[in-house]
Amino acid sequence: MSDLFTVNKSPFEKNSLEAAIKFSLAGSSILMIEDGVYGAMKGTAAEDMVKGAMSDRKVYALKSDLMARAIKDDRVIEGIEVIDYAGFVDLVEANDKVQAWV
C-alpha cells in the first residue's frame, strides 16, 4: 500500500508540505509541483524538514515547474528525483492512489 502525495504550495507560505509529510506513511511518494517545487531548493528554511522526510519516503519534483521558477538542477536537494510529465504519469500508475495536498 503506497500513495502519491502531490504538494503545490510554497512551504514558506502554506504548511501543505509539512502536513503532507506528517500525514504520509513511510514508503509514500511526495511529488512537488507548481509552487511546491520551492520545497526542493537547497539552503532554505525548509531543507531540514524535506531531508527528514527523505529518510523513509521518496521525494520528486516536476522539471517544468522548477525551470519556470529558475531552480537549476544544482540547486535541488541531493536525492530528490526530478521528473517530467511522463514521469508524473508513471508515478500515478505505480501508486495505489493520489492524494493532492493543496
Add this chain to the structure above:
Amino acid sequence: MSDIKKFMYLNRRAPYGTIYAWESLEVVLIGAAFDQEVSLIFADDGVFQLVKGSDTSESDMKNFMPTYRTLGDYGVRHMYVDRASLAARGLSEDDLIEVAWEDYETEEEVDNIVEIVDTDQAAKLMAESEVVFSF
C-alpha cells in the same frame, strides 16, 4: 506638483503559482501613466519574482520575468528586497535580476535600482509611503 504621491507596491507571492505577481506588474505598468513616485518592495515569497533564469518553455506559461527589467523605463525608482526573506530561501543578491533606471530629461542614470534592505528599513519605507498597494 504637490499632487505627486509616494506609491509603494508590496509583493509577497511567488510568480506563476498564483496570479498576484502578474496582477501587480499590470497595475505598476498602468500606474506609470500617472506621474507618481513609485517604489516596489519584495518580501516573503515575493522575492522569488526577481530570481533570474526563469524558463517557461516547458510550462505553457508566458515568461513575464523580462518585464521586471523594463520597470525602470516605466518610472519605477526603487525596487527593495527584504534581506531576511532572501536568506530564508537560500538566496543572495547574486541570484537577482538587475534593473536600470534613467531620467531622460536630466540624463541621470542608475545601473541597478534593486536594493536589499533590512526588515526594519522595509517597515520604515512602507510607513513613509502615502499609499501601499498589496499583492
